[in-house]
Amino acid sequence: MTTSSQIEFEASPTFAGRLDTTDVLKSFREKFFMPRADDGAEAIYFTGNSLGLQPKSVQEYVVQELKDWEVLAVEGHLHAKHPWLPYHEFLTEQMARVVGAQPIETVVMNSLTVNLHLMMVSFYRPSGKRKKIVIEKGAFPSDQYAVESQIRFHRTEPPAVAGGLPVTDEGLSIAQFQPPATAGGSDLLLELTPRDGESTLRTEDILETIDRHADEIALVLLGGVNYYTGQAFDMKAITEAGHKAGAIVGFDLAHAAGNLELHLHDWNVDFAVWCSYKYLNAGPGAVAGAFIHERHAESFELPRFAGWWGHDKATRFLMGPEFHPMRGAEGWQISNPPILQMAALRASLEIFDEAGMSSLREKSVKLTGYLEFLLNQIEDERISIITPKDTEQRGCQLSIRVKDSDKNLFNTLTSRGVFADWREPDVIRVAPVPLYNSFEDVFRFAEILKRCLA
Numbered sequence: 001m002t003t004s005s006q007i008e009f010e011a012s013p014t015f016a017g018r019l020d021t022t023d024v025l026k027s028f029r030e031k032f033f034m035p036r037a038d039d040g041a042e043a044i045y046f047t048g049n050s051l052g053l054q055p056k057s058v059q060e061y062v063v064q065e066l067k068d069w070e071v072l073a074v075e076g077h078l079h080a081k082h083p084w085l086p087y088h089e090f091l092t093e094q095m096a097r098v099v100g101a102q103p104i105e106t107v108v109m110n111s112l113t114v115n116l117h118l119m120m121v122s123f124y125r126p127s128g129k130r131k132k133i134v135i136e137k138g139a140f141p142s143d144q145y146a147v148e149s150q151i152r153f154h155r156t157e158p159p160a161v162a163g164g165l166p167v168t169d170e171g172l173s174i175a176q177f178q179p180p181a182t183a184g185g186s187d188l189l190l191e192l193t194p195r196d197g198e199s200t201l202r203t204e205d206i207l208e209t210i211d212r213h214a215d216e217i218a219l220v221l222l223g224g225v226n227y228y229t230g231q232a233f234d235m236k237a238i239t240e241a242g243h244k245a246g247a248i249v250g251f252d253l254a255h256a257a258g259n260l261e262l263h264l265h266d267w268n269v270d271f272a273v274w275c276s277y278k279y280l281n282a283g284p285g286a287v288a289g290a291f292i293h294e295r296h297a298e299s300f301e302l303p304r305f306a307g308w309w310g311h312d313k314a315t316r317f318l319m320g321p322e323f324h325p326m327r328g329a330e331g332w333q334i335s336n337p338p339i340l341q342m343a344a345l346r347a348s349l350e351i352f353d354e355a356g357m358s359s360l361r362e363k364s365v366k367l368t369g370y371l372e373f374l375l376n377q378i379e380d381e382r383i384s385i386i387t388p389k390d391t392e393q394r395g396c397q398l399s400i401r402v403k404d405s406d407k408n409l410f411n412t413l414t415s416r417g418v419f420a421d422w423r424e425p426d427v428i429r430v431a432p433v434p435l436y437n438s439f440e441d442v443f444r445f446a447e448i449l450k451r452c453l454a
């Protein structure tokens with residue numbers, strides 16, 4: 001893998017232009033709609049970590065499905081150009097390549113937090129002393145809510161039934177029952193916190209915590225890349241440590257899928273979930289992904305929330321009363337999928353296939369390295385980068401801490417045609433994306449930032 005430290009960068013438009021000229025992925029920018037700034041010039045779009053740009057090919061893919069619906073109606077399930085019945089299968093192999101998985105381990109379904117819940121229903125199995133979940137302190141709120149609610153869900157004892165009315169231990173009917181404050185679930189969280197004075201976690205500390213609490217941990221659940229700091233975790237080492245402790249290991253790859261080179265199968269990760277509207281460019285609310293390692297492909301004894309789309313394909317339409325899950329990740333599907341959303345995702349995944357994750361990552365290391373180099377040239381004590389310097393511990397994103405939480409700086413950037421985002425209390429996140437951002441974007445951004453600070 002190329003590391004940015006091997007390149008001698010220069011802070012000049014000519015140098016940025018030269019990097020663009022030699023960029024083998026340069027032509028991919030043309031495949032996307034780039035928003036414009038107020039003055040009509042192309043904006044500097046550094047929020048692909050939040051909502052990826054629209055591939056120009058999406059319209060054609062979506063319109064094809066609208067046409068088939070118009071002309072064929074219900075017959076589209078079997079006779080559409082891309083029949084709707086097996087439509088999710090058209091996405092499996094390409095999505096599997098994005099995350100380094102086998103097709104049997106990969107499914108496109110639902111949205112991210114929904115998939116996180118479905119995975120925890122099956123893979124969070126608290127018992128005896130082993131009940132805790134390891135997460136990052138300051139994890140993305142949705143993950144925090146999902147995890148705590150799953151702890152409460154798994155903790156609930158089935159209410160006794162008296163006189164036909166479900167009652168609680170205290171004899172209250174369910175309608176009167178207020179869960180006690182201690183049922184919050186946070187007591188079973190093991191939250192990883194950076195050392196005093198540091199912004200990101202040290203791998204050695206993560207591994208040590210897992211080891212120290214080995215017999216209490218049921219599940220290790222971390223982001224692949226932390227949404228706030230941009231820190232990428234050593235998923236291979238964390239998975240090994242989790243397994244050594246006897247725990248299940250899952251990852252939320254919202255900020256990692258389409259950003260890092262992932263090898264979920266080889267790393268032996270138990271499960272993973274991610275969304276497709278960030279780096280994967282499949283549009284707002286896009287249909288998400290899930291990975292379940294092949295060794296669980298036939299773990300039919302695991303509890304799961306079932307629905308007909310997870311039922312054995314050969315007998316699904318016999319509409320029998322008993323649920324027979326499919327082997328592999330597909331067996332976790334519940335409903336028949338949203339075809340229009342999947343059409344948009346198909347268009348996007350074809351672009352990923354064409355570019356290839358390893359080329360994307362190679363450019364990304366350079367692009368973000370160049371951004372870091374230029375930011376470091378700006379000698380202004382009001383800004384500092386909290387994302388790790390080590391390229392192995394980050395993806396596209398750099399998180400810039402602004403002294404005294406001065407949001408004016410961010411507002412001025414926005415007014416000058418920069419798409420970045422502000423995260424309370426004091427961070428501007430910027431993510432140059434290798435598919436559609438250029439070295440010139442990075443150079444222009446640094447110049448604008450310098451002027452805003454002056």
Ligand SMILES: *Cc1c(COP(=O)(O)O)cnc(C)c1O
Pocket residue numbers: 111112113114140142143223227252254255275
């Ligand atoms: C973006 C993001 C989410 C969003 O969840 P949805 O279910 O897609 O709304 C959740 N978790 C993380 C870590 C994210 O980055």
